[in-house]
Amino acid sequence: MLVIVVENAPPRLRGRLAVWLLEIRAGVYVGTYSRRTRERIWTEVLAAIGDGNAVIAWAAPNDAGFSFDTCGVNRRVPVDFDGFHLVAFHPQERD
Amino acid sequence: MSASMPGLSPPRPIPLKDRSSLIFVERGQIDVLDGAFVVVDATGIRTHIPVGGFACIMLEPGTRVSHAAVALAARAGTLLVWVGEAGVRLYASGQPGGARADRLLWQARLALDEAARLKIVRKMFELRFGEPAPERRSVDQLRGIEGVRVRKTYELMARQYGLTWNRRAYDRMDWSAADIPNRCLSAATACLYGLTETAVLAAGYAPAIGFLHTGKPLSFVYDVADIFKFETVVPAAFKTAARAGGDRLERSIESSVRRECRDMFRRTNLLERLIPSIEDMLSAGDLPRPDPPVDAQLPAFEDGEPSGDAGHRG
Numbered sequence A: 001m002l003v004i005v006v007e008n009a010p011p012r013l014r015g016r017l018a019v020w021l022l023e024i025r026a027g028v029y030v031g032t033y034s035r036r037t038r039e040r041i042w043t044e045v046l047a048a049i050g051d052g053n054a055v056i057a058w059a060a061p062n063d064a065g066f067s068f069d070t071c072g073v074n075r076r077v078p079v080d081f082d083g084f085h086l087v088a089f090h091p092q093e094r095d
Numbered sequence B: 001m002s003a004s005m006p007g008l009s010p011p012r013p014i015p016l017k018d019r020s021s022l023i024f025v026e027r028g029q030i031d032v033l034d035g036a037f038v039v040v041d042a043t044g045i046r047t048h049i050p051v052g053g054f055a056c057i058m059l060e061p062g063t064r065v066s067h068a069a070v071a072l073a074a075r076a077g078t079l080l081v082w083v084g085e086a087g088v089r090l091y092a093s094g095q096p097g098g099a100r101a102d103r104l105l106w107q108a109r110l111a112l113d114e115a116a117r118l119k120i121v122r123k124m125f126e127l128r129f130g131e132p133a134p135e136r137r138s139v140d141q142l143r144g145i146e147g148v149r150v151r152k153t154y155e156l157m158a159r160q161y162g163l164t165w166n167r168r169a170y171d172r173m174d175w176s177a178a179d180i181p182n183r184c185l186s187a188a189t190a191c192l193y194g195l196t197e198t199a200v201l202a203a204g205y206a207p208a209i210g211f212l213h214t215g216k217p218l219s220f221v222y223d224v225a226d227i228f229k230f231e232t233v234v235p236a237a238f239k240t241a242a243r244a245g246g247d248r249l250e251r252s253i254e255s256s257v258r259r260e261c262r263d264m265f266r267r268t269n270l271l272e273r274l275i276p277s278i279e280d281m282l283s284a285g286d287l288p289r290p291d292p293p294v295d296a297q298l299p300a301f302e303d304g305e306p307s308g309d310a311g312h313r314g
Helices: A011-020 A035-048 B067-075 B101-112 B114-129 B139-160 B180-202 B219-229 B233-245 B253-267 B270-283
Strands: A002-007 A022-025 A028-031 A053-059 A066-071 A076-081 A084-089 B020-025 B028-033 B036-040 B046-048 B054-059 B063-065 B079-083 B089-093
Touching: A002 A011, A002 A035, A011 A022, A011 A028, A011 A035, A035 A053, A035 A066, A066 A076, A076 B020, A084 B020, B020 B180, B020 B253, B028 B067, B036 B067, B054 B180, B067 B079, B079 B180, B089 B180, B101 B114, B101 B270, B114 B139, B114 B219, B114 B270, B139 B233, B180 B219, B180 B233, B180 B253, B180 B270, B219 B233, B219 B270, B233 B253, B253 B270
Parallel strands: B020 B054, B028 B063, B054 B079
Antiparallel strands: A002 A028, A002 A053, A022 A028, A053 A066, A076 A084, A084 B046, B028 B036, B036 B046, B079 B089
16 A cells, blocks of 8 residues: 655646556545555656655555655654654744 | 534544554653644654554653643553663553453452462463473472573573673663663663553553562563563564674664664564463463452443453543
């Protein structure tokens, strides 16, 4: 099982993701693929994300039961708690 | 709950076997925001911790916890353990024990009955070494046999990982004085004790009523943890110690040990096995669970289906 969420992504990337995955909400894609296919899809995201940002999560045999990876800038940033990944939410930057 | 009341009803616990093992929180203000368990650091960065998804949360020096956060952890059935350097236990709370009088009474009766206690200690021996305990031995004799086997196992495992091993030694007052394998072991056993205490409480038993161990707040926890020690945390600790000896650690010793432990807990399915093994060893005592006295007052109202384990409230 894998989930990809994109924000501010160019329409061509969203169209490309919809080739393999089901867009269950705006920018939220779900599917079940092998590791190799998942990595291939993620490379396409990395190449086409532009100024947007994306996150991918997939089922994995670890303590949490899943892993995730991100690209682009987002206020939510993964943090490592002794090998367990949580997400830190950064406050709005003041100008 | 009436529609006019704000918020949702409190979260109910989920079973221990469905949870992740444990997490260490090092610094920050722990609070509840929008009903979720959050660590806020000095710069305002918020990190959510899915509190009910963990068996226990270890709070290291540098954390401050709000009243609401402790209440939330308790409702979610998650044990909070305040730990000092290297996981030395200071205080634990969050999942209040003693939610099941029938189980506590049964455990106490088993511990007080010499014949039952011996049977349980024999069962622990069997669970631990995978073979029945030698016949006609007292608890004291069994403890002696166990001690010898344990020392041998430490030596054997240390050799396996290419470590120099003298003996299990540590000074609670001067933690950094211990050698690397012992330091790793202390950090690793701290993780196991946290999880075991969670399981003992979640199953509805008292951590203090031990069978082989006695006289400590966690006597029963040590009893249960010993069964899994050589399968989980000792290999994890020695593996890390071996890597630390070769200076191949990217992180601190404690952090590396915890990673290794978490991996071991998952691979050995520890959380799924803890509660059944507790039931298993107590059943070996062969005493019936006590019925409530006939003249006792029964509950005035029915509770709903329990959502977590037997010892969880709610």
